[in-house]
Amino acid sequence: MKFVISREALLRPLQLVAGVVEKRQTLPVLSNVLLEVKGQQLSLTGTDLEVELVGRVTLDEVGQEGEITVPAKKLMDICRSLPDGAQIEIEQDEQRVNVRSGRSRFTLSTLPATEFPNVDNIAGEQTFTLEQSSLRRVIDRTSFAMAQQDVRYYLNGMLFEVSANGLRTVSTDGHRLATCQVAMNGPDTAQQIILPRKGVLEMAKLLTDPESSVTLSLSTNHLRARTENFTFTSKLVDGKFPDYSRVIPKNGSNVMLAERTELRQVFNRTAILSNEKYRGVRLVLDTDLLKVFANNPEQEEAEESVAVEYKGDALEMGFNVSYLQDVMSVLDTQQVKMTLSDANSSALLEEPEGGDAMYVVMPMRL
Numbered sequence: 001m002k003f004v005i006s007r008e009a010l011l012r013p014l015q016l017v018a019g020v021v022e023k024r025q026t027l028p029v030l031s032n033v034l035l036e037v038k039g040q041q042l043s044l045t046g047t048d049l050e051v052e053l054v055g056r057v058t059l060d061e062v063g064q065e066g067e068i069t070v071p072a073k074k075l076m077d078i079c080r081s082l083p084d085g086a087q088i089e090i091e092q093d094e095q096r097v098n099v100r101s102g103r104s105r106f107t108l109s110t111l112p113a114t115e116f117p118n119v120d121n122i123a124g125e126q127t128f129t130l131e132q133s134s135l136r137r138v139i140d141r142t143s144f145a146m147a148q149q150d151v152r153y154y155l156n157g158m159l160f161e162v163s164a165n166g167l168r169t170v171s172t173d174g175h176r177l178a179t180c181q182v183a184m185n186g187p188d189t190a191q192q193i194i195l196p197r198k199g200v201l202e203m204a205k206l207l208t209d210p211e212s213s214v215t216l217s218l219s220t221n222h223l224r225a226r227t228e229n230f231t232f233t234s235k236l237v238d239g240k241f242p243d244y245s246r247v248i249p250k251n252g253s254n255v256m257l258a259e260r261t262e263l264r265q266v267f268n269r270t271a272i273l274s275n276e277k278y279r280g281v282r283l284v285l286d287t288d289l290l291k292v293f294a295n296n297p298e299q300e301e302a303e304e305s306v307a308v309e310y311k312g313d314a315l316e317m318g319f320n321v322s323y324l325q326d327v328m329s330v331l332d333t334q335q336v337k338m339t340l341s342d343a344n345s346s347a348l349l350e351e352p353e354g355g356d357a358m359y360v361v362m363p364m365r366l
Helices: 007-020 072-081 132-140 197-206 260-271 321-330
Strands: 002-006 032-038 041-047 051-058 066-071 087-093 096-101 104-109 126-131 157-163 166-172 176-183 191-196 213-218 222-226 230-235 254-259 280-286 289-295 301-307 315-320 335-340 347-351 354-361
Touching: 002 007, 007 032, 007 041, 007 051, 007 072, 007 087, 007 197, 032 072, 051 197, 066 072, 066 104, 072 104, 126 132, 132 166, 132 176, 132 197, 132 213, 157 197, 176 321, 191 197, 191 230, 197 222, 197 230, 254 260, 260 280, 260 289, 260 301, 260 321, 260 335, 280 321, 315 321, 321 354
Parallel strands: none
Antiparallel strands: 002 087, 032 041, 032 066, 041 051, 051 230, 087 096, 096 104, 126 213, 157 166, 157 191, 166 176, 176 354, 213 222, 222 230, 254 335, 280 289, 280 315, 289 301, 335 347, 347 354
């Protein structure tokens, strides 16, 4: 195997593929990236047995065909350290790979390509295509609410709910819930899958071209996403996602409208003096006025007042300020609408005109 490639052409796919590769592996070959040359195409593959990413690059000249695996991090560090515009020549020499650029020369250890694991072929799949920008939007607007290392393993990921007319993503950590949907021509059969947290974050990194589309294939065990330059495959979480529709509050009578940017700044300032562990703030809502209070074990206090549109009952409730900040960060409208039933109910946050996303934040006792 032998090929020549520019530093920039190799670096982007290599960085994304290396992001999938786990640092601490029981199988040495899983720390490697598989390089494969066929004609004028170079493929780079990384996997941790749960997630697989294949990046494709078109070479300027036809290379010498072959395949081998090399240490992913070392190859990436070499590429990063070379100057901009450098040409890199990579050549297999029996059990070694030589990397040359200008006056620099590196020799890397290898493992045979036959040892590299393949993700199972997807069977019984449903396939549909949507804009990369649409998929990126529904992921970005909900991924922050995914659980991390929760014993309820099905919460450590994102629900993808596909139907004939749209795609909905849902994530929750048991204290808050985020959901967003996009209209599209989907498959005839509705399907729900749970993509693990790592799969969600790695797939989002590939969706960088808003003008292009992405093709998703779903089976009972895998999700596969194909773009022009990448093929991403992830195993799914084997579990049942809770019925999120039961969590979304219905018919709340107390509705507050506020300027989103102003409210976000208020939460940011009061958060400074909230309890570092529990992050609680107290919201006191009265006619056209919201007061936000925070304190901590050092007896420090913060108080903020902000004008809002509100005509309901006077309410006092506690929330984790980090959860409110996260929602304010992902919404992009000028105003935000907050709906409450009473002082002990969950808050429903959304865009005033309905929008494509909804957020539920449970109250906390202060």
